[in-house]
Each structure stands twice: as C-alpha cells, then as structure tokens.
Amino acid sequence: MVISTSINDQRQNTDDVSQEMQLLTRNLVLNLTKHATKLAPVVSVTPNRNYCFKPTQRLLWFPAFPLENTVNKFVNTTKPLLTDQEFAETQKASEAFVKGCGRELQGLLERAADNSSNWLAERWLKTAYLQYRDPVVVYSSPGMTFPHKIFCSDEEFTEYTAKVIFGMLKYKQSIDENKVPVVKMGDNELDNSQFYRVFGTCRIPRQGEDDLKFCPKSKHVVVICRNHFYKLPVYSKEGKILHPEVIRCQLLSIWNGEKAAGCPIGILTSDHRDKWAKSYGLLKAIGNNKCSLEVIQSSMFTVSLDDSVPVDHPETANEVVSEQLIHGGGSKQNSGNRWFDKTIQVIVNRNGVNGFCYEHSPAEGQPIALMDDFVVDTLNKEDSFYDGSATDNYDGYEKINIETNPVVKKMVEMSGKNIDELAQNLHLKVLHYKGFGKEFLKAQKLSPDSFCQMAMQYAFYKHYKTPAAQYESAHLRIYHQGRTETIRSCSNESVAFAKAMVEKSDDATRVKLLREAVQGHQKYAKMAMQGQGVDRHLLGLKLMALENNLEVPAFFKSPGFVKSSQFRMSTSQVASVNHAFMCYGPLVDNGYGCCYNPRKNDMFFAISSWKSNSETDSDKFHDSLKSALDDMKEVLSKAGEKPKAKL
Structure with a gap:
C-alpha cells in the first residue's frame, strides 16, 4: 500500500501508511528497540548494487525476530483458511518446528542478522526477482496510469510527451539534489535509497539469475518508435535540462521519420527470462549490437511513442490503458515497442x-507513484517553470542500430507468439467506484486502506462462499535497505464480518464486526511495517536450510503453510490524487490481482485474473466488489453510528 504525495510535500507522509495509521504506529514503533537497537549508516556502494546519494542517513538494522512469536502469529493467521483437522496438523507441525530444527535455523538466521545491516535485502532481491524465471511482463512489472489525454495533432502528442520527459528530469534533479524528504515513523527515519535506484537502471538477462545494471549518471533517454530505437540526449553540454520545445522538435522528427515498423526486437524482453537470456547472448554477439544494447541499458529511462490502438467505447478505456501499460497489447500492437527490462518505461499512445x-x-511502488503525481503536476505549469532550461549547445538524437540474423528473427517470432498468448490470457477489469471515497470513511472513523481490504475480503467470500488468503504489501523502510513484508489480511475477524454480511445479520452486528475486522487488519499492518509479520521471517528460515544444505523442514509442507501462502488475492494500495491507478497480474493461477486507489470521493480498483482458469472471472469479481462496497455503505449509513474512539 502506498500513500503518494508531491516530492516537495513536507507533510511527512509515509509511503505505505495513511495518516490515521501513522498515529497508531507512532507509539508501537518504540517496541522495535527491544529487537533492533543497531543503527547503520547508508553507505556509498558500487554501481553493481544499491546506489544512494545520502550517506548521512542512519537507519535501523533488520533483526531476526524471536522464533516462537513468529510461529504463534503464523498459526493464528491460518485458522480461517483451514478445516479443524488441517489446523490441528498445522499446530502439531509448528510445535515440532519450534522445538526442533527451527531452533537451529533461527540460530543461523541470527548470525546472518548480526553480520549484515539487512540479512533479507540481497536474498529478497534474488529470490523474489532476479532468480524468478517467468516473464517480468504481467507476472512482475506493474503499469501506472496518467490521466487520459486527447491529442488533436502530432504536435500536441509530441509536446505532451516532451513535457512528461521534462517533468521526469526535474523529478530526478530533486532526487540528485537530496530534496526527497526524509520521512520518519516515530523517531526512526525511513530509508530513501529506493528513490535513487529507479533512474538509469536496467535488468540484464542471465541464465538462472539475472543481474542489475545501474547507470545513475546517465544523460540520455531512449525513444522507441515503431520498434526503432533512438538515443536522445536530454541535457546541454553545460549540463542543463533541455527545454521541452527542444525535446518536442526532436520527438516530432522521430515520429515523422521512419514510417515502416522495424523488427520488434523489444518483444524479446517480454519472454521467459531464460529464453530471453539465450536470445540476448545471440543478439549481443552480432556486429556492433553490444554497444547498441549498452546504450539502451544505460539510458535514464525509455520513452515509447506508440501507434494508436482502438478504444471502442469510453467504458473500456481503463482496460485499454491497463493492457497497453502492462504488456503493450501483443505483437500486433505495441509489445515490440518496449524494452521491458528498463526500470522505467514512459508510454504515450x-x-x-x-x-x-x-x-x-530495484524498488517498490512509492518512487513511481510519487513520480506519477509529480509529473502530472508539472504538465500544467506556467512557462516560467521552464526558465533556466537549455535551448542550444546540445547533441541531437541518433538512431541506435540493432542488427539481426535469421536465428534472432526466429526467436523474435517465437517471443511474439508467447506475448500474444500471455496478453490474450490476462483478463483486466477496472472498477471506478463513485459511491464514496476516503471522506466518507474518515467521517465513519474507519481507515480507508483497511476498509478496502475488508471490502475485497467480503467480495471474495460473497462470490465463492469461502475466504481467500489475501496478500497486501507493507513497506519495511524503517530498516536499512528495507523492501516489503506481507500483511495477511484474511483473519478470524474478516471472515466473521464477511459471514455476517452474507447471512444478513442485523445492522448493528454487521457494523460491529466490520469495525473489529478493520481494527484487526490495522493491528497486523502495524506489526508488518515493523518487520514483525510472519512471511519474511519464515522465508529467512527456509533460506537458511537451503544455504546450509540442510533438509527443508516438514513445517513448510504443513496445510497451514501451503494454504496461507497461496494468495488468491494479491493486493496493494497505490494512492494518487489524480485520475490514475496501478495494475498488475494475479499472483497465483486461481487468484486475482487487485491494486486500488482510494481518492477523496471515489475509488479505483484494477482487477486482473487469468481467462484460462475456470475459477476466476474479473468481470464477475468486479460486480461482486461493487456490490460489496454498496452493501458496506448501506450498513454504515443505516446504522448512523458516530463512534467516539479514535483509531
């Protein structure tokens, strides 16, 4: 979940904590000192890993929390998902784990934590990303929308894109000049290093495990137009950002240049990582391609100038933008007009x-969400906003030539078929709910994030008559190089609430159970943001077994572990004041992805599922979620309760 603000905003909001959550967290965060008393300065490191401009920031080390506490919390999270017999088996396996091999693994983890400011950081990067072999497209990489535009001419199209590029460069300038506010949770600073890793970063395909290339001092972007690649320097020789008019003229020249589409080399980046690694090795060995690929990889970001795709009806516009941003629509549309390995791809159709x-x-959603709001805010600035930008003494764009041969072309063809199958299989549906937003929920003294989580729990239960293991990301930025922990949103309280709604209990009971479910979610979210969830700790213990050639304990095959880790609902809040939302694919075959943006008086939910799975249907879940939100509003409104307690 992400709270998005302007980069110059001094309100000190955290990226995963709404204001009411901050008030709750402020007191509990003091408990961290029992387990995490070390402080680690953020140090300057090699370009091969974490790049950061703030060597003076001091942050908590990430500890190995007590084993028994974690396992007890884990057992409690499994109960609403299991039969009585399965729960008994899980309890037995958990007790044996704590008393037996779990202790040895905990000792290994504690030693790892003593020798590193964050024992999880590198392991998470490798396990969750670089060693993950499915395509980054859909499976990993989200899309984040800008408000839809109408371009009446090519000039308007390129002018808008130029201003977006300029806004991106100003955002990077703010980062380079250390103007990203250092936010605190309680008395502790939150790690800002992710902000410094989104520009000039590219994933490099390798067999088995990818690599990351960091080029933070890059001075160019790569424009992709009709599958052709162009290097576009965006600074003058004196180091000033180019004026948008200078950028616009070059973009228009590129757009009006080669009309015939080139070989869609970029489509290779959409494939299975090992297949792409093989293609990459062959592609790099041809002619001067190694240098050409390095130009793409070392760019600050890419800019895709896309040919139009049809929007048949205004009601389907949100689905069209989701498809274009996530996968490009397939080989017949714009999937070849991409370089999916780049951390940031700006896409303008x-x-x-x-x-x-x-x-x-390289990073979670907050730098991207902040960038989104920052750039949109700059698009309507007065001309004075561009004062000081360069209008002369700059290098113009040049084409990046990438040679192919029959073998590479065959691989492009195969990758095209794979992305077509993937794009066709993904079922996207966006709910723009206009019944209420954060203002109504705040008046009810309810956390908007926790309320949305309960709405999705209820919608799933209403449709399937069974609860879903539900994943929500919580940031761990209170720790040096912290990434995320899992908020397990399915609880005994959430199931009790969902059942009461389905069984149409009296209004007072339903409101009472809703508040208890919201409070239960908030309690777990607070623990997760302190690193005291269960999923990362348990992952660390499993990795200790694998790294030390020990047998993976039977605990990890228990019904509770298996079922509670099968997240049929993968969710995240990415907040923006704009008409915008983030979208991504489902985490499991029979599940849904659901990213949401609760705004002042409305909400967006971007829902995804697989068409090939008979258990899921994004259209039906869309309707179930809308109905759930209507039901919850009706119950709250009828109850007319004015709670005294503050969250």
Whole structure:
C-alpha cells in the first residue's frame, strides 16, 4: 500500500501508511528497540548494487525476530483458511518446528542478522526477482496510469510527451539534489535509497539469475518508435535540462521519420527470462549490437511513442490503458515497442493512453507513484517553470542500430507468439467506484486502506462462499535497505464480518464486526511495517536450510503453510490524487490481482485474473466488489453510528 504525495510535500507522509495509521504506529514503533537497537549508516556502494546519494542517513538494522512469536502469529493467521483437522496438523507441525530444527535455523538466521545491516535485502532481491524465471511482463512489472489525454495533432502528442520527459528530469534533479524528504515513523527515519535506484537502471538477462545494471549518471533517454530505437540526449553540454520545445522538435522528427515498423526486437524482453537470456547472448554477439544494447541499458529511462490502438467505447478505456501499460497489447500492437527490462518505461499512445510500466526489482511502488503525481503536476505549469532550461549547445538524437540474423528473427517470432498468448490470457477489469471515497470513511472513523481490504475480503467470500488468503504489501523502510513484508489480511475477524454480511445479520452486528475486522487488519499492518509479520521471517528460515544444505523442514509442507501462502488475492494500495491507478497480474493461477486507489470521493480498483482458469472471472469479481462496497455503505449509513474512539 502506498500513500503518494508531491516530492516537495513536507507533510511527512509515509509511503505505505495513511495518516490515521501513522498515529497508531507512532507509539508501537518504540517496541522495535527491544529487537533492533543497531543503527547503520547508508553507505556509498558500487554501481553493481544499491546506489544512494545520502550517506548521512542512519537507519535501523533488520533483526531476526524471536522464533516462537513468529510461529504463534503464523498459526493464528491460518485458522480461517483451514478445516479443524488441517489446523490441528498445522499446530502439531509448528510445535515440532519450534522445538526442533527451527531452533537451529533461527540460530543461523541470527548470525546472518548480526553480520549484515539487512540479512533479507540481497536474498529478497534474488529470490523474489532476479532468480524468478517467468516473464517480468504481467507476472512482475506493474503499469501506472496518467490521466487520459486527447491529442488533436502530432504536435500536441509530441509536446505532451516532451513535457512528461521534462517533468521526469526535474523529478530526478530533486532526487540528485537530496530534496526527497526524509520521512520518519516515530523517531526512526525511513530509508530513501529506493528513490535513487529507479533512474538509469536496467535488468540484464542471465541464465538462472539475472543481474542489475545501474547507470545513475546517465544523460540520455531512449525513444522507441515503431520498434526503432533512438538515443536522445536530454541535457546541454553545460549540463542543463533541455527545454521541452527542444525535446518536442526532436520527438516530432522521430515520429515523422521512419514510417515502416522495424523488427520488434523489444518483444524479446517480454519472454521467459531464460529464453530471453539465450536470445540476448545471440543478439549481443552480432556486429556492433553490444554497444547498441549498452546504450539502451544505460539510458535514464525509455520513452515509447506508440501507434494508436482502438478504444471502442469510453467504458473500456481503463482496460485499454491497463493492457497497453502492462504488456503493450501483443505483437500486433505495441509489445515490440518496449524494452521491458528498463526500470522505467514512459508510454504515450497517439490515442491519448499514457503512463508508466516499471520493472519491479530495484524498488517498490512509492518512487513511481510519487513520480506519477509529480509529473502530472508539472504538465500544467506556467512557462516560467521552464526558465533556466537549455535551448542550444546540445547533441541531437541518433538512431541506435540493432542488427539481426535469421536465428534472432526466429526467436523474435517465437517471443511474439508467447506475448500474444500471455496478453490474450490476462483478463483486466477496472472498477471506478463513485459511491464514496476516503471522506466518507474518515467521517465513519474507519481507515480507508483497511476498509478496502475488508471490502475485497467480503467480495471474495460473497462470490465463492469461502475466504481467500489475501496478500497486501507493507513497506519495511524503517530498516536499512528495507523492501516489503506481507500483511495477511484474511483473519478470524474478516471472515466473521464477511459471514455476517452474507447471512444478513442485523445492522448493528454487521457494523460491529466490520469495525473489529478493520481494527484487526490495522493491528497486523502495524506489526508488518515493523518487520514483525510472519512471511519474511519464515522465508529467512527456509533460506537458511537451503544455504546450509540442510533438509527443508516438514513445517513448510504443513496445510497451514501451503494454504496461507497461496494468495488468491494479491493486493496493494497505490494512492494518487489524480485520475490514475496501478495494475498488475494475479499472483497465483486461481487468484486475482487487485491494486486500488482510494481518492477523496471515489475509488479505483484494477482487477486482473487469468481467462484460462475456470475459477476466476474479473468481470464477475468486479460486480461482486461493487456490490460489496454498496452493501458496506448501506450498513454504515443505516446504522448512523458516530463512534467516539479514535483509531
């Protein structure tokens, strides 16, 4: 979940904590000192890993929390998902784990924690991303929308894109000049290093495990137009950002240049990582391609100038933009007009669809969401905003030539078939709910994030008559190099609430159970943001077994572990004041992805599922979620309760 603000905003909001959550967290965060008393300065490191401009920031080390506490919390999270027999088996396996091999693994983890400011950081990067072999497209990389535009001419199209590029460069300038506010949770600073890793970063395909390339001092972007690649320097020789008019003229020249589409080399980046690694090795060995590929990889970001795709009806516009940002629509549309390995891809379609696609491995969503709001805010600035930008003494764009041969072309063809199958299988549906937003929920003294989580729990239960293991991301930025922990949103309280709604209990009971479910979610979210969830700790213990050639304990095959880790609902809040939302694919075959943006008086939910799975249907879940939100509003309104307790 992400709270998005302007980069110059001094309100000190955290990226995963709404204001009411901050008030709750402020007191509990003091408990961290019992387990995490070390402080680690953020140090300057090699370009091969974490790049950061703030060597003076001091942050908590990430500890290995007590084993028994974690396992007890884990057992409690499994109960609503299990039969009585399965729960008994899980309890037995958990007790044996704590008393037996779990202790040895905990000792190994504690030693790892003593020798590193964050024992999880590198392991998470490798396990969750670089060693993950499915395509980054859909499976990993989200899309983030800008508000839809209408371009009446090519000039308007390129002018808008130029201003987006300029806004991106100003955002990077703010980062480079250390103007990203250092936010605190309680008395502790939150790690800002992710902000410094999104520009100039590219994932490099390798067999078995990818690599990351960091080029933070890059001075160019790569424009992709009709599958052709162009290097576009965006600074003058004196180091000033180019004026948008200078950028616009070059973009228009590129757009009006080669009309015939080139070989869609970029489509190779959409494939299975090992297949792409093989293609990459062959591609790099041809002619001067090694240098050409390095130009793409070392760019600050890419800019895709996309040919128009049809928007048949205004009601389907949100689905069209989701498809274009996540996968490009397939080989017959714009999937070849991409380089999916780049951390940031700016995408602007001639039909007005525009936004980001971002490769997830270097950072979480907050830098991207902040960038989205920052750039949109700059688009309507007065001309004085561009004062001081360069209008002369700059290098113009040049084409990046990438040679092919029959073998590479065959691989492009195969990758095209794979992305077509993937794009066709993904079922996207966006709910723009206009019944209420954060203002109504705040008046009810309910956390908007926790309320949305309970709405999705209820919607799933209403449709399937069974609860879903539900994943929500919580940031761990209170720790040096912290990434995320899992908020397990399915609880005994959430199931009790969902059952009461389905069984139409009296209004007072339903409101009472809703509040208890919201409070239960908030309690777990607070623990997760302190690193005291269960999923990362348990992952660490499993990795200790694997790294030390020990047998993976039977605990990890228990019904509770298996079922509670099968997240049929993969969710995240990515907040923006704009008409915008983030979208991504489902985490499991029979599940849903659901990213949401609760705004002042409305909400967006971007829902995804697989068409090939008979258990899921994004259209039906869309209707179930809308109905759930209507039901919850009706119950709250009828109850007319004015609670005294503050959250």
